[in-house]
Amino acid sequence: ADFLDALASHESRNILTWNEDTQEGSAFRWNNIGISQQENLNKKSDESTDSQGSNRLLYIRGDRSNEASKNSTISFRNRTSRQADIIHSNVWYVGTPVSNYSLPGYTNFVRQNTVDKRPPMIYVGGNDGMLHGFAANDGTEKMAYIPRAVYPNLARLTWPSFDDNHRYFVDG
Numbered sequence: 078a079d080f081l082d083a084l085a086s087h088e089s090r091n092i093l094t095w096n097e098d099t100q101e102g103s104a105f106r107w108n109n110i111g112i113s114q115q116e117n118l119n120k121k122s123d124e125s126t127d128s129q130g131s132n133r134l135l136y137i138r139g140d141r142s143n144e145a146s147k148n149s150t151i152s153f154r155n156r157t158s159r160q161a162d163i164i165h166s167n168v169w170y171v172g173t174p175v176s177n178y179s180l181p182g183y184t185n186f187v188r189q190n191t192v193d194k195r196p197p198m199i200y201v202g203g204n205d206g207m208l209h210g211f212a213a214n215d216g217t218e219k220m221a222y223i224p225r226a227v228y229p230n231l232a233r234l235t236w237p238s239f240d241d242n243h244r245y246f247v248d249g
Contacts, residue, residue, distance in 0.1 A: 087139030
């Protein structure tokens with residue numbers, strides 16, 4: 078959380094998702110997500126729609142400018158950090174392969190995934206709708222992934238009433 082909060086801009090984050098229209102992985106940017114995904118982000122807290130989906134996407138990426146305490150026009154939920162709570166998720170360490178399994182092709186896999194090609198990572202799901210990948214050596218976020226299954230509820234992260242009606246997202 079400290080590293081994410083210290084970023085000068087959310088723009089530098091490598092956040093990926095699945096585009097339902099193109100059926101391909103894509104960057105989590107407004108023009109790179111499907112139409113139904115955009116519609117899900119245009120939901121207000123009363124379940125009606127507006128045209129703030131692109132601002133909600135920026136909020137989820139980590140933009141803090143539209144939080145209620147900073148903007149009187151758009152009043153998204155105030156956060157204490159860009160990193161949401163991690164409650165039930167297990168933390169998974171993935172590094173260079175170390176076992177000598179007698180599986181077909183495994184020796185070649187080990188040879189191709191040395192530490193310089195596969196740096197140690199820590200993966201954990203957060204209640205910001207993302208599976209995060211952090212560098213194990215220094216804790217910096219290297220990537221995050223927003224699964225398509227969270228889109229129907231993703232706009233809720235911006236609603237001021239979210240803390241009253243907390244929902245779990247990528248949480249274990």
